[in-house]
Amino acid sequence: MSTQQNKALPKRSEDYSSWYNELVKKADLAEHSSIKGCMVIKPYGFTIWEKMRDTLDRMFKETGHVNAYFPLFIPKSYLSREAAHVEGFAKECAVVTHYRLKNAPDGSGVVVDPEAKLEEELIVRPTSETVIWNTYRSWIQSYRDLPLLINQWANVVRWEMRTRLFLRTAEFLWQEGHTAHATAEEAREETLRMLHVYAEFAEKHMAMPVIKGIKTPNERFAGAVDTYCIEALMQDGKALQAGTSHFLGQNFAKAFDVRFTTKEGVQEYVWGTSWGVSTRLMGALIMAHSDDDGLVLPPNLAPIQVVIVPIYRSQEEMHAVNDKAAQIAAQLRKAGFSVKHDDRDTHKPGFKFAEWELKGVPLRLAIGPKDLANNTIEAARRDTKAKEIISSDRVCEYVSMMMEKIHQTIYQRAKDFRDSMITCVDSYEEFKEVLETKGGFISAHWDGTSETEERIKAETKATIRCIPLNNPQEEGRCVLTGKPSTQRVLFARAY
């Protein structure tokens, strides 16, 4: 019994955050590195990220973007050009002050060479708006140079005090799109286009429903005019911002003097956008679907979509079963599925079942002597744990159908949960009550002021996650102040 407990994960219902931490480690996604605040993304976890990256990259290219790469280091003076921007990021910047080490006089190792102090300190990018807009100045002269639609895949550093694997680490991987446009309308369209790309990615590939909305000024990106976001709900009832897209107006164009000549020959500042998603999506993916037995991965992102476990007693049975399993595996690979034929003779089937469940493989096929005799396969879904016996002749069409079905099932399950966790409240008492007992999104009237938002945050730890797009307008009174309001907004405690 105690051996079972060592192998099992903590229960979500008992300790959600240790369930998450253990799952990330036991499923081989990532671990803490010896460097403070930084994680090692392990091969299995990185494969999932690669799939996210490849899919998003394709979607960016389909919407006309190209990739480029800008420097890791940003001169301190660049960061200070845009007042709100530097204000927002100053507190969490890693700074490079020297460029050389030397042997310590006492022979104790190496020390920073005080002679090698940089003229101007370099900031390790927390985001790249400044260095990119500084570059855009020389790339953009005419309306003919616009729009400029660029993305970069990069690492960034934000010196966080408290970190959690994938959700918040000092260094993380992301993509940041930076676009420049001739008109405000076009830039706004771009901002929303990419928001929709993110939402589509979340729903079609991560099987994670998201709410598209706009942030309040308090939650806005430092330097943006408007920040749009996709918000997801985790199983513990906390919200998670999964992606953001910013309309930058002319803020960075003015800060970096990026102007262009219009058709009419007039000099105007360029309009900008930026948008990004990060390895934080890994955290969202894990917390959206997984259960007490381990990961539940959507078929579109699973490193292994189908695992085949052979079952046998004797050596003869082993060979016969593995031959059959190898045939099935080859057939499925030919049909485009990623398949693992787990032919390790060092582990028992039950062990393999549990291990692949922990790792979230969407579909398991088991083949034993009985199946050989009957030309069947036992198929087991990870998402529902349902098993059924299928004919091995129709394995490809079965798997194909099942991949779609599993995606639909986990999406719908997450969506039903999310929808059930949006609660409308009309009094502050009810607001606090729901927050404490149920969690999730709370849809409530707000008087539109930062003061109210901040007071609610201070008193309840809930923030306004977003004002949903196409939000229905209705007369009401602010849940805190009772002042008139025209619409409900979504509050939640968030990651």
Add this chain to the structure above:
RNA sequence: CGGAGUGUAGCGCAGCCCGGUUAGCGCGCCACGUUCGGGACGUGGAGGACGGAGGUUCAAAUCCUCUCACUCCGACCA
């Protein structure tokens, strides 16, 4: 960055309060045999000098000081 806690074998822990044989347990690992349709069992093995540094003492995993790392709670944030 403030509060609390933890650091002993690859992993999870006991031992510490009340210093004293050769530091112990479970899982994992290695070998052999029996097993194999839901995390097998038996037998026999290997593996640590107790996060790091300093101190007290005849003697330190155990007491003291400092330091590093991690976890949880708070403030901040993708």
